[in-house]
Amino acid sequence: MVVAAVMAVAVLQWLAANWWLLIVLVVLAVGTGAVWFYLRGQRAAWDRVQAQGLRYQLTQLDALHHRGLEFAVRDLMRRDGCQDAVQVGGRGDNGADVLGEWAAGSRPLWEILNRLPPPRKASALS
Structure with a gap:
């Protein structure tokens, strides 16, 4: 307990002698936080722009x-407001291919089925 008190006093004395270092650290922390918030806002704005432009035609989906x-x-679910939509399909998924939660709760x-026959390759005879 005494050792901790002596160490605390020593640290405080050092900080009192080097007060400018605290100012530099605070300025760096505020600057880093400002840059992080700015980049986060830019990323969110870009995600909104991408989501608005997300459109598929039936031929593309087919x-x-x-x-x-x-x-x-x-991706379409995320565009329409289901931000936590995830693709979980795979072997042993019990029929669940896409899961999510809407804001209403x-x-x-979704179980996704693609029943179209695979496109035929052109044969050498035709």
């Missing part, structure tokens, strides 16, 4: 592989 279709549904579970 051309996607089943995994790509799951990610497209996830409902929790949709």
Whole structure:
């Protein structure tokens, strides 16, 4: 207990002699925080712009592989306000391919099925 008190007094005396160092640290901390908040706002604004531009045509969706279709549904859910939508599909997923939670509290579970036949490759004979 006495050792801790002696150390605290020594640190305070050193800080009193080097008060300018505290000012430099505070200025650096405030500057770093300001840059972080600015970049965070820019990222959020960019995400909103990207989400507004997210559009798919049916031909684009039809051309996607089943995994790509799951990610497209996830992205569309995020665009429409389900910010925590995640793609969880895979082996043993019990039919859940995309999960999320809407602001109203409902929790949709999507099973994504792509029933289109794979596109045929052009044969050498035709």
